[in-house]
Amino acid sequence: MSLEDCARNLRIAAISDLHILPDESDKQLLECIRERVEEIDPDVFVIAGDVSDHLDILTDALTKLHVAGSTNLYVAGNHDVWFEDTGGPGTLEKYSHKIGEACREAGFLHLPDSPFVLSNIAFVGSMGWYDYSFRRHDLDIPMENYEKKEFRGAVWYDLFKIDWVFTDAEATSLFNQKLEYDLKTLPKHITQVVYISHHLPFQNLTVYKDRLPWDFYSAFMGATSTGKILEEDGRIIISISGHSHIRNQMSRGNITAITVPLGYGRPDNESLQDFVRDAVAAIEIDGSVVSVPGFVKGDLSADLTYAPSR
Numbered sequence: 001m002s003l004e005d006c007a008r009n010l011r012i013a014a015i016s017d018l019h020i021l022p023d024e025s026d027k028q029l030l031e032c033i034r035e036r037v038e039e040i041d042p043d044v045f046v047i048a049g050d051v052s053d054h055l056d057i058l059t060d061a062l063t064k065l066h067v068a069g070s071t072n073l074y075v076a077g078n079h080d081v082w083f084e085d086t087g088g089p090g091t092l093e094k095y096s097h098k099i100g101e102a103c104r105e106a107g108f109l110h111l112p113d114s115p116f117v118l119s120n121i122a123f124v125g126s127m128g129w130y131d132y133s134f135r136r137h138d139l140d141i142p143m144e145n146y147e148k149k150e151f152r153g154a155v156w157y158d159l160f161k162i163d164w165v166f167t168d169a170e171a172t173s174l175f176n177q178k179l180e181y182d183l184k185t186l187p188k189h190i191t192q193v194v195y196i197s198h199h200l201p202f203q204n205l206t207v208y209k210d211r212l213p214w215d216f217y218s219a220f221m222g223a224t225s226t227g228k229i230l231e232e233d234g235r236i237i238i239s240i241s242g243h244s245h246i247r248n249q250m251s252r253g254n255i256t257a258i259t260v261p262l263g264y265g266r267p268d269n270e271s272l273q274d275f276v277r278d279a280v281a282a283i284e285i286d287g288s289v290v291s292v293p294g295f296v297k298g299d300l301s302a303d304l305t306y307a308p309s310r
């Protein structure tokens with residue numbers, strides 16, 4: 001693509017939270033997603049995390065999803081950095097090294113390792129984290145419960161599967177500092193930035209349901225401090241995230257923010273193409289105008305069979 005073309009028009013295909021099943025069960029799903037992305041024919045294909053908590057499944061899935069002719073970008077999700085019960089690398093090693101290796105093997109760039117620049121647009125990525133700033137204050141749940149990730153028997157499962165030494169506030173701060181560093185050190189000619197994360201930068205992307213434990217879990221969706229960094233930078237035009245399994249779209253100043261999860265549900269084979277068509281977001285950047293034509297909001301998996309044992 002020439003510099004002129006890119007300044008005029010850029011197409012991105014985006015999806016997240018595939019939560020791929022082991023044993024080839026999702027072979028058709030992966031094929032269907034790749035074919036849909038090929039049909040969109042994007043300049044950049046983005047996956048915003050939560051493909052698998054097993055590195056071998058992640059590598060295999062990314063290999064099958066790789067789209068020739070596009071730049072393929074990945075941002076790890078919390079499930080991708082869960083340590084595995086069979087041993088192997090811990091959370092920090094996965095995020096710092098292993099996910100990047102898996103991406104390289106599959107022809108993807110792990111965006112949090114280093115921003116990707118296309119003409120005047122930079123893609124900046126971060127797993128992001130949560131600091132309970134999205135919690136519902138009116139529920140009066142003690143801070144201790146958020147720190148322990150447990151309320152009345154309901155547990156946020158990162159408790160058992162994340163083994164780094166940071167508190168959630170420390171992890172959020174580290175990711176924020178890396179984001180600020182990446183933004184500060186972009187080449188001078190960059191005028192627009194696409195932010196891709198797993199956790200959410202804006203509370204308004206979170207969907208509350210006035211019931212527990214759902215609204216307790218909402219505290220683990222993201223951090224308002226990350227959104228402030230994006231707003232203050234002034235160059236961010238779109239933010240693409242995963243993690244929340246309810247798709248949403250909002251705008252904040254010049255920033256369009258979306259979540260693009262597929263989720264845990266699996267339709268029958270006849271409905272697979274429609275399901276995937278709804279799940280892959282197609283984003284157009286035309287100068288300063290961002291559009292997401294046909295974007296589907298809501299929970300794509302709501303009425304589908306929940307596929308356990310990931």
Ligand SMILES: [Fe+2]
Pocket residue numbers: 017019050077079243244245
């Ligand atoms: Fe997820």
Ligand SMILES: [Fe+2]
Pocket residue numbers: 050077078079198242243244
């Ligand atoms: Fe997640």
